Amino acid sequence: MRLYIAGSAPNSIQAIANLEAICREHLKGIHKLEIVDILEQPQRAMADGVLVTPSLTKVSPLPAANVVGNLNDKNKVLLALGIKGKVA
Numbered sequence: 001m002r003l004y005i006a007g008s009a010p011n012s013i014q015a016i017a018n019l020e021a022i023c024r025e026h027l028k029g030i031h032k033l034e035i036v037d038i039l040e041q042p043q044r045a046m047a048d049g050v051l052v053t054p055s056l057t058k059v060s061p062l063p064a065a066n067v068v069g070n071l072n073d074k075n076k077v078l079l080a081l082g083i084k085g086k087v088a
Contacts (some may be wrong), residue, residue: 001031001081006053007039011070015054018071026083056080 003019005012016035023031038045038053048057058065058081065080 002034002036002048002057002059004036004038004045004048004050004053004055004057007037009053012054014070014072015056018074019056019077022071022074022077022081026078026081058082 001019003015005015019033023033036044036048036050038050045053050057052068054068054070056067056071056077061082065082067077067080071077
């Protein structure tokens with residue numbers, strides 16, 4: 001997974017916290033997360049086609065998926081990550 005953020009913007013901080021909670025609860029160490037700060041690496045964001053932050057990209061396993069926003073919709077994130085089942 002790759003999470004694109006914009007420095008310490010409130011939505012970026014919230015996205016990191018939400019994603020870390022989801023990973024702790026549902027992925028339990030079986031994931032790899034790269035956080036890309038587009039303020040530090042603007043060329044990377046452009047090359048990867050990222051127009052909005054925060055933005056989560058599931059790189060593998062295929063199919064790839066994207067979620068934009070602060071990742072507070074856990075069901076949407078789990079669906080994008082290919083994790084079955086609904087969350088209460």
